[in-house]
């Protein structure tokens with residue numbers, strides 16, 4: 001082993017709109033929300049990253065700014081992205097090593113990304129200390145993470161419902177055959193919940209509260225087999241301006257999310273229409289694979305399979321399948337033809 005290899009450490013990163021995960025030595029070493037808190041007076045100074053920054057979100061005073069550097073799966077704030085990546089990599093080694101390693105990084109990117117956006121990911125990683133950067137398209141990473149043999153001559157449809165976007169992709173022979181992406185995903189579900197409580201209960205709530213409601217009782221259908229109990233929700237009364245509490249049921253949330261889920265269903269149907277017939281017949285036999293945090297929405301698999309009339313499988317650990325697949329690609333970076341250098 002050469003001196004260079006000795007100091008080279010490998011990490012695989014799922015740089016997501018909502019969450020960033022890093023695999024190092026086959027372990028998920030970092031799993032943090034994609035958010036950073038910066039000093040407004042010195043934008044190069046990071047005050048907190050990940051969960052700590054999220055706790056500050058929507059509660060800051062004028063000298064702190066919390067930033068989500070990614071929007072719809074791509075870098076929207078280059079400076080914040082670079083600082084966030086740098087701080088998250090530091091979490092891999094909580095104790096500062098004597099000789100800082102040089103990083104070989106595999107990062108997943110949305111398949112619809114432009115060359116300029118791709119450059120921004122590479123530059124951010126290099127600025128954050130990466131010596132070698134490899135890229136992989138998210139649906140390919142998701143498929144590897146789910147355990148699909150992406151190289152066989154069989155079509156598989158992967159639906160990745162993340163924070164900013166839902167990607168619907170057909171994969172065969174180690175390539176992407178068709179690909180659709182819509183900007184309706186977890187963040188839109190959260191916004192739907194905020195809007196419904198404002199409209200029907202005159203209750204103003206923040207993004208974090210809405211996301212918690214979604215996670216605790218969010219549902220894609222009003223007809224769940226194991227319904228969760230109603231939960232109390234605190235916010236500010238729109239009319240009186242005074243804080244108040246109401247009880248919210250999962251049926252109300254299912255109603256609020258209905259339109260967005262309908263749009264996802266429509267996009268899946270459109271993608272199926274565009275799939276070449278031989279691959280469509282594989283998908284008919286195998287069904288669809290659902291991944292990303294949105295796959296955890298109660299009853300979504302049931303609703304989709306009723307609408308599309310195909311089996312729908314939820315990935316084992318939908319929030320981690322992309323990073324696991326990115327890790328697998330990193331181990332085989334010189335072998336897989338779809339890894340981008």
Ligand SMILES: Nc1ncnc2c1ncn2[C@@H]1O[C@H](COP(=O)(O)OP(=O)(O)OP(=O)(O)O)[C@@H](O)[C@H]1O
Nearest residue numbers: 016017018019073162163164165186292293294296
């Ligand atoms: N139990 C749950 N029920 C419903 N939604 C959930 C649940 N857990 C997480 N989510 C949502 O999943 C989304 C995050 O998913 P994920 O980490 O796959 O996205 P991402 O990779 O960061 O986003 P993108 O792929 O758009 O870049 C968030 O909107 C989050 O609120």
